[in-house]
Amino acid sequence: MVGVVTTSHDPDEVFIQLLTPDGERVDDETFAFAHDDATIAANLRHMILGRRFDTEATALQRKGQLGLWPPSLGQEAAQVGSGAAVRDLDEVFPSYREHAVALMRGVDPLDMLKTFRGTGMVDWDSRATRFHLYSFVIGTQALHATGYAMGLQRDGLVGNDDPDANGAVLVYFGDGATSQGDVNEALVFAASYQAPVVFFVQNNQWAISEPIDVQSRIPLYRRASGFGIPGLRVDGNDVLAVQAVTEWALDRARRGEGPTLIEAFTYRMGAHTTSDDPTKYRRREEEAAWRAKDPIERVRTHLLATGAIDQAWLDGVDAEAEALGVRIREGVGQLPEPRLEDFWALAYASLPPALRRQRDAYQAYEASFEDADAEGAR
Amino acid sequence: MFEMTLPDPGEGLLEAEITQWLVAPGDTVEVNQVVVEVETAKSLVELPAAVAGVVGELRAAEGDIVPVGSVIMTIETSEAEPVATPVNEPVETSVVEPVETGTPEPSGAVLVGYGTTDAPAARRARKGVPATPVPETDQVHESYGLDESPGHRTEAVHPTGKVDAEAHDPALPRPGAGRHSSGSGELAYATDPVGRPLAKPAVRRLARDLDVDLTTVAGTGPNGSITPTDVAQAAAGEASGRRGPTRIPLRGVRRQMMHAMQASLRVPQASVWMDVDVTNTVELIEQLKGRREFAGLRISPIIVLAKAVCLAMARHPEVNSSLDLERQEIVVNPDVNLGIAAATQRGLVVPNIKGAQNMNLLELAQALNDLVAKVREGRITPADAANGTFTITNVGVFGVEGGTPILNPNEAAILLLGTFNRRPWVVGEGEDERIEVRTIAKLTLTIDHRVLDGEQGSRFLADVATILADPGLSLLF
Structure with a gap:
């Protein structure tokens, strides 16, 4: 049969794996994991913290504390492995589900939750964190990322002899976004300009309720050849393989050798968002099969087996995760209410006259209420 | 005692059905422990407990359809735990009725947050302006310029109109060829493509203020459109005296x-x-x-x-x-x-x-x-x-x-x-x-x-x- 390949076990398909679901290390001729157990343990910690952040946020939505939440459950290895490959001069462009990467980049989870609570804009410091703002419009960030990568070329931050003087761009999107025009345009431009950008597709198998084999007649990584760039498929639930492949692609980009498309083959264990009910369109058996490939379990098994970590280490990380959960839970209720003037203050550096008049009129209206003074003091 | 309210588990949903309780009174619950399954128009979701403690009472039975915001269970907490105000629980307006008084008749879901409701909304008093109770729905309808509520309940069935495969000819009246001027030369009622009488928004507003039904007004403006003067005359009972259609109220x-x-x-x-x-x-x-x-x-x-x-x-x-x-x-x-x-x-x-x-x-x-x-x-x-x-x-x-x-x-x-x-x-x-x-x-x-x-x-x-x-x-x- 031509085309539809959705199994990770198809021998004809590229599928880079360095750690099996059972926690066994395997070798790959091209992509070797070049780090020690301490790095793996650090990845495990990021995955556990990322999962805790996500499950706490999901629970907060169910308690009415957030309006919406897109769970990242099951995609921790794809996120942490790729996030671990990012270096100082690199820039990360997320979609809206890269919660684990955000934590790694130093974004405050409460800063992220205010948007999902509806009390604030997406406004974390993307310069300090080099983690750009969440993009809720599907796939637009691929164009932003490509443009940024072309900027790196023009700033002379690509292809220098000193590897520390080079940067690249890592952009995340999902399998559904690969059907968007923006993503395809970005791939065309990136290939034409050989821009230093790595397109990282988290193929979590479901674009909301649309299965991947309906969206693409070929494995997604093979689309890369149509754009004239390398495409790789990696076990997205294997944090070692993801890091190795992403490092390979980012290094290539930094050296000025052009873009790469990475398909991280993973699974969205949760709903698309908290407004979605996956039991309506997919089978429990499928979810159970993927649960057996849990990205965190295999690393825990591996590191315990090699003796790199022990139960005390795990207890420490669990306590850290618990503290994170409590901080998020308690902090979300304390998030400040939005202020009327922010409507105008946060869009323009200098407010156009028409909007200034509008702001003044609204503020006069607001001040006309009996309880306006008390309101202001709140 | 902590009162657990039904949150909006989706986006802008008004109610949910309690499908299964996973705890009973007297059970000890942990924070984030799933306590109940509810089904909305969109999905089946599990709701976690916001606080740890002992389950007091369950205030809704399995199968009950409960409005968002009503208390569905109580949890006895060992200590007074600060509980944040849920973001989607209205603070200033009493939009959500308590469950005992029954489900408020909602006028429809909106894109984000809560649908409108017929429940009277508490309005903030204006300085020097006497409080006039205005039903929330009126304001919403006015802003949309509709006689009916914008949006609809998710389960409501709205049959769509027939769509002809071929375009009508002509699709719209040609400029200057108003339908009112055809035939006998007598004025006819001109309507827009969706069947409303032709009138500018300001005229519609005037008609609403003067309590004039535009479908009973013959327009004298361009293309038979209704002018402010037409509305004013109709309101003053000076309508030209031509007989309009007989209107039978739909009652009883x-x-x-x-x-x-x-x-x-x-x-x-x-x-x-x-x-x-x-x-x-x-x-x-x-x-x-x-x-x-x-x-x-x-x-x-x-x-x-x-x-x-x-x-x-x-x-x-x-x-x-x-x-x-x-x-x-x-x-x-x-x-x-x-x-x-x-x-x-x-x-x-x-x-x-x-x-x-x-x-x-x-x-x-x-x-x-x-x-x-x-x-x-x-x-x-x-x-x-x-x-x-x-x-x-x-x-x-x-x-x-x-x-x-x-x-x-x-x-x-x-x-x-x-x-x-x-x-x-x-x-x-x-x-x-x-x-x-x-x-x-x-x-x-x-x-x-x-x-x-x-x-x-x-x-x-x-x-x-x-x-x-x-x-x-x-x-x-």
Whole structure:
């Protein structure tokens, strides 16, 4: 049969794996994991913290504390492995589900939750964190990322002899976004300009309720050849393989050798968002099969087996995760209410006259209420 | 004590059904432990506990549909734990009614957050302005410029209009060729493409303020559009004196008919029909008229039909059923409450004969005569029309041969009887086959195809027809 390949076990398909679901290390001729157990343990910690952040946020939505939440459950290895490959001069462009990467980049989870609570804009410091703002419009960030990568070329931050003087761009999107025009345009431009950008597709198998084999007649990584760039498929639930492949692609980009498309083959264990009910369109058996490939379990098994970590280490990380959960839970209720003037203050550096008049009129209206003074003091 | 309210588990949902409690009073719960499963119009979701403690009481039962924001359980906490205000619980406006007072009638979901509601909203007082209670819905409608609420409940069915495959010609009136100027030169009512009278927004606003119905105003502006002057004149009772259309308010029985038939449209319906030789029924009726027991009673074919329906129903009880969508069950009714559609001055009413299956022909005739008398005298009460299980409608009295009846809500079938016509009819078999003049009537049965299939409907109809064709065969039933 031509085309539809959705199994990770198809021998004809590229599928880079360095750690099996059972926690066994395997070798790959091209992509070797070049780090020690301490790095793996650090990845495990990021995955556990990322999962805790996500499950706490999901629970907060169910308690009415957030309006919406897109769970990242099951995609921790794809996120942490790729996030671990990012270096100082690199820039990360997320979609809206890269919660684990955000934590790694130093974004405050409460800063992220205010948007999902509806009390604030997406406004974390993307310069300090080099983690750009969440993009809720599907796939637009691929164009932003490509443009940024072309900027790196023009700033002379690509292809220098000193590897520390080079940067690249890592952009995340999902399998559904690969059907968007923006993503395809970005791939065309990136290939034409050989821009230093790595397109990282988290193929979590479901674009909301649309299965991947309906969206693409070929494995997604093979689309890369149509754009004239390398495409790789990696076990997205294997944090070692993801890091190795992403490092390979980012290094290539930094050296000025052009873009790469990475398909991280993973699974969205949760709903698309908290407004979605996956039991309506997919089978429990499928979810159970993927649960057996849990990205965190295999690393825990591996590191315990090699003796790199022990139960005390795990207890420490669990306590850290618990503290994170409590901080998020308690902090979300304390998030400040939005202020009327922010409507105008946060869009323009200098407010156009028409909007200034509008702001003044609204503020006069607001001040006309009996309880306006008390309101202001709140 | 912590009161757990039902959050909006999706985006802008108004209510959810409690599908399963996973804890019971007295159970100890941890933070984030899943305590209940609820189902919304969108999804089945698990709700976690916000605090740790011991479950106090469950304030909603499984199967209850609970409005967002109402308390569904209490948790006794060991210590006073600060609990954040849920983001989607309204703070300043009392939009969500407590569950005890029942579900507020919502006017529709909006894109984000809560739908509108008819519950009075608490408004902030303006400095130096006396508080005027304005219903929340009015404001919303005004801002959308609609007479109806924007948006709709997710479960509401809005049939879309017919879309013609080919474009209309012309799609819009050509500039300068207003429809009002055609023909006799007399002004006509100009409407926009969606059928509203042509008027600028400001004019609509003026009309609303002056309580003028724009559909009754003849426009004198460009293209027949309504001008502010037209509205002002109409408001002052100085309208040109031309007669507008007669407008009959949809109230009472007519309104009920509108709602019932609209509800019926949601049901997938199918009709089956057959012509029946009712010559023998006509003879039976003539015989009955001569009998002493029936003296003073009006004997019509409907009585025999009613009896035939009850007899056939004994063989096909599923025809006498209704659908309980909430519990996903077909409810076969023990009693045949036989509805008779009756035209009145006030509109269509469908009173029913309760327990018709236990009545003999005489009792049926008396019950029917009583009903007809009540209809005539306008004494039909809501109780007379309630709990019907099957309806007979007789358009034959108007000389009409047939039609496609529409189900009375909550009933699985309706039977239509056409007029009795003298027709040439093939009788006899083989050598004896010949054409005779017989009395023929058409029976049409409409069924709720979710409850009944074509076979069930057809077999029931055939049994009714058998009895009408040969009333003696009723001994077999």
